Amino acid sequence: MPLKFALVGNPNCGKTTLFNEITGSTQYVGNWPGVTIEKREGKAKKIQEDVLIIDLPGIYSLSPYSMEEIIARDYIINEMPDVVINIVDGTNIERNFYLTIQLIELGVNVVVALNMMDAVEAKGDKIDLKILEGSLKVPVVPITASKGKGVTELLEKALNVAQTAAAAGGSPLLQEIHNESIVASIEEIENRIIPTLESKVQNPRWTSLKLLEGDEKVQEALKVSVESLNQIKVYQEDLEKKFDMDIETIVADSRYRFTTDVTRKAVKKKAQASDLTISDKIDKVVTNRVLAIPLFLAMMFGIFSVTFGTVGSSTIDFVDGLVNDTIATFVLSLLEGAGAAVWLQDLIVGGIIGGLGSMLVFVPQIMILFFFLAILEDTGYMARAAFVMDRLLRKLGLSGKSFIPMLIGFGCTVPAVMSTRTLENEKDRRLTIMLVPFMSCGARLPVYALYTAAFFANNQTMVVFSLYLLGIAVAVLSGVFLKKTILKGEVAPFVMELPPYRIPTFKGLMIHMWDRGKGFVKKAGTIIFAAAVVIWFLQYFNFSFQAVSEPADSILGAIGNAIAPVFAPLGFGDWQSAVALLTGFIAKEAVVSTMGILHGVAEATESSTDLITALRTVFTPLTAYAFMAFSLLYLPCMAAFATIKREMNSWKWTLITVGYSTGIAWVVAFLIFQGGKMMGFN
Amino acid sequence: MINWIIGGIIFGATVLIIVRSISRMKKGESGCCGCTQSKCNCAVK
Structure with a gap:
């Protein structure tokens, strides 16, 4: 049985580029979100071990809001890959970490691939990998997928994690991410409601968090009874009263606070002469109301x-x-x-x-x-x-x-x-x-x-x-x-994320042209x-x-x-x-x-x-x-x-x-x- | 003789291509649209 490594990350963070680099494929890569809408598989060619690489659609979170998010989440939960390689756009760590946090919450083996490090260096920013690893409690490997840099090290690290670590089935980081009253509610659900459910629960800690969040897909999958839902509602209402926000926002807010805190500690941005990046400056012209069309x-x-x-x-x-x-x-x-x-x-x-x-x-x-x-x-x-x-x-x-x-x-x-x-x-x-x-x-x-x-x-x-x-x-x-x-x-x-402008690689252009021809x-x-x-x-x-x-x-x-x-x-x-x-x-x-x-x-x-x-x-x-x-x-x-x-x-x-x-x-x-x-x- | 051999190969290949295209489409594959984008699986190695 080959080991299974799943590539997960935000749209346009370079997953398909990494997939092609690892498997030798020439899958379509585009500098816009949503290039991948179905999962794809390929054998890793960069290492000797038998490893299957699965490229999942780009997602911003593990919340079931869109079909891509459901495909990715279902795959991770049901297929249980040996390692989830979370590709993070190094130039936009804070936003990308929201998904990272959710993957860590899930309790699966995560290795973070910090991609586009060439762009980070070009901007003059510094990222402290030790602080990141210490805060997230998962390995972090810097890579530049488009140039193949760090890819072998990433695979070796993932291999090491797959061979030595076992999925924890719950994250030790939960206490650090969420407020103690949220954690207390999660524990209550885990101890009081999960044992009463008819379906077998593989990951009680994460399931409790999802039930607290009011995730309907999880409720449906576990066939949670009305009685149990009413019990969960009590915890939700207590928290909503305390924080004066709805429960989804409370949980999301905790994650954002954590990601902001980690990013603040680990990333030192070079002072810019202007608040506008080069991409912003180009956008001012090409998306201008009059000039754009x-x-x-x-x-x-x-x-x-x-x-x-x-x-x-x-x-x-x-x-x-x-x-x-x-x-x-x-x-x-x-x-x-x-x-x-x-x-x-x-x-x-x-x-x-x-x-x-x-x-x-x-x-x-x-x-x-x-x-x-x-x-x-x-x-x-x-x-x-x-x-x-x-x-x-x-x-x-x-x-x-x-x-x-x-x-x-x-x-x-x-x-x-x-x-x-x-x-x-x-x-x-x-x-x-x-x-x-x-x-x-x-x-x-x-x-x-x-x-x-x-x-x-x-x-x-x-x-x-x-x-x-x-x-x-x-x-x-x-x-x-x-x-x-x-x-x-x-x-x-x-709502569409505008990717930063990138200089296309000659190899990439040739692949596109050749593929179509x-x-x-x-x-x-x-x-x-x-x-x-x-x-x-x-x-x-x-x-x-x-x-x-x-x-x-x-x-x-x-x-x-x-x-x-x-x-x-x-x-x-x-x-x-x-x-x-x-x-x-x-x-x-x-x-x-x-x-x-x-x-x-x-x-x-x-x-x-x-x-x-x-x-x-x-x-x-x-x-x-x-x-x-x-x-x-x-x-x-x-x-x-x-x-x-x-x-x-x-x-x-x-x-x-x-x-x-x-x-x-x-x-x-x-x-x-x-x-x-x-x-x-x- | 050569007419039958070459003609047979050409018509045989034609029937094979048509049958394969129909069966691929029935299975939900695109029949290879020639675009090679990820969704078509044209470029999977």
């Missing part, structure tokens, strides 16, 4: 300029030439040499290489975009973006809490939908799930890259930027509409590959399974012709576009690969043509824009659909979400095309 827009525009400007575009020609010319010609000659049948040549060159190549062409460009987005995330700017948007959304009657999943939605809809679990209010959660698919995920980028290269070569940046804004605008307006109609309710308050390539090799083969098959044969000379006569042609009239009022009523949008349900990138197959991109014959030229014969700039807008807004991909169903736990709401987004997409594309036509665009 223009700055956000300018930053995004700058990023799109580089991605879709000269730098990004030059990569397309290179990869396009490599895949659709060099590789396609080479493979075709190999197949001809080997005597392969015409259908097999067409399947491999026209179907697979043509389909995958059309999408892979844009991978370098996508990686450039994600590199810059990773900079915004890792520096801590994205958290400010959410803060800034909260002000705007609140005016419209929406909660800024919804914007965090929406920001995640810029990467991928699946984790964005899952991250709505942090919303406590069910209506807000449903609303946010319905809005997330409107955010432009990375998979839509190949569609934009292809169509802007074909029709807006001189304004690529502006057009892609406008599509991102269109997604945000539709999400916000939909939010207002839904909040006033089917999802009426109060606006939930939004790798994700696209992996997807090309699996889902898109399968889709390309199926599409090729359907466009090669008719319903009698005979090869057709014209794809329009194929199975796919028949399907496309049947649904094409739906799109005719939007300006793209050809069967190829209809089919491409249909395959977009498998994955949005499949829109491009389908177009590649249907327009014979990599046939490598004299009649072959590149996709951009082919599209110019079918679309105009106006219809291309309407097509991109439709691709942005219509039903989410299959993976997102499955996640929405799981998170909504309701077919009705899942179908409403899909129907709503597709309906909106149709209306918006219709308005763009018809409105554009009326204004004289083509």
Whole structure:
């Protein structure tokens, strides 16, 4: 049986960074709270012993206020890890210690990892580890997880604790943390009420404290009788009368007093020339009421300029030439040499290489975009973006809490939908799930890259930027509409901790960029590959399974012709576009690969043509824009659909979400095309 | 012969990918959305 070490700490204190450092994983790390919402496990690679590391969601306390706190607390209590490694942000000890105190109260084996010591040293602050260890009565190890400093020492210390100490089952520190009358009440509950409970209590001291605090989850788990609750109420009321506060505040206040006292003794802060930190000074500008939104827009525009400007575009020609010319010609000659049948040549060159190549062409460009987005995330700017948007959304009657999943939605809809679990209010959660698919995920980028290269070569940046804004605008307006109609309710308050600005590490940025680029390539090799083969098959044969000379006569042609009239009022009523949008349900990138197959991109014959030229014969700039807008807004991909169903736990709401987004997409594309036509665009 | 071998491999791989994707989604996994964020478990080693 491996030893189990659980990583516990406040949001954004570096748990996932430490997890990656210990296990060699490349889990997603972000400089904003709430990156981890489920527990993850990995084997420790830094030490020889068999140790399982469990990364728990970031929490501020062990009080059951949110789903993350319940997940973390339940894990610690029920799974009983051998050691709880409590990661504490060294630059913000006082606030982080509130959780530390609660872990110590729980009586589990705790080792404190004092993280971000490089930032502490850079600020010129001094932390006396001996005072900390003496006060908390647990080992304290200074580390800098991002640079791997102190990690081995931390693991050795935890190992030592796991092998030598046994969980006390109650904290000797309780008397020092809490006032003697609170301790007396805890002891009374422990001696008089705990023995009368039907359920077996593993940790009587901590359970008594929780019952005194009025923790409903503990009451439910132990099935505490009404009689016992009434007895506990007497202790609570006595304390409330004495301190003139409610019982939760009394217990919390004791903990805060203790943490303040320990911090005052152990931390010597360097006198600052100004009360404002560098982060504060930057925030004064980037979260300024007037400047914030223009700055956000300018930053995004700058990023799109580089991605879709000269730098990004030059990569397309290179990869396009490599895949659709060099590789396609080479493979075709190999197949001809080997005597392969015409259908097999067409399947491999026209179907697979043509389909995958059309999408892979844009991978370098996508990686450039994600590199810059990773900079915004890792520096801590994205958290400010959410803060800034909260002000705007609140005016419209929406909660800024919804914007965090929406920001995640810029990467991928699946984790964005899952991250709505942090919303406590069910209506807000449903609303946010319905809005997330409107955010432009990375998979839509190949569609934009292809169509802007074909029709807006001189304004690529502006057009892609406008599509991102269109997604945000539709999400916000939909939010207002839904909040006033089917999802009426109060606006939930939004409290978010703004992380300090950090200089991103080159390694971290490279990991982000590589991971996402790798994700696209992996997807090309699996889902898109399968889709390309199926599409090729359907466009090669008719319903009698005979090869057709014209794809329009194929199975796919028949399907496309049947649904094409739906799109005719939007300006793209050809069967190829209809089919491409249909395959977009498998994955949005499949829109491009389908177009590649249907327009014979990599046939490598004299009649072959590149996709951009082919599209110019079918679309105009106006219809291309309407097509991109439709691709942005219509039903989410299959993976997102499955996640929405799981998170909504309701077919009705899942179908409403899909129907709503597709309906909106149709209306918006219709308005763009018809409105554009009326204004004289083509 | 080569047509059957290569064609068989391609169509076999296609069926395998489709079946695996459906079973992963049924199990509540994302079917790998390609995002690699923590919630998808795409990056777990």
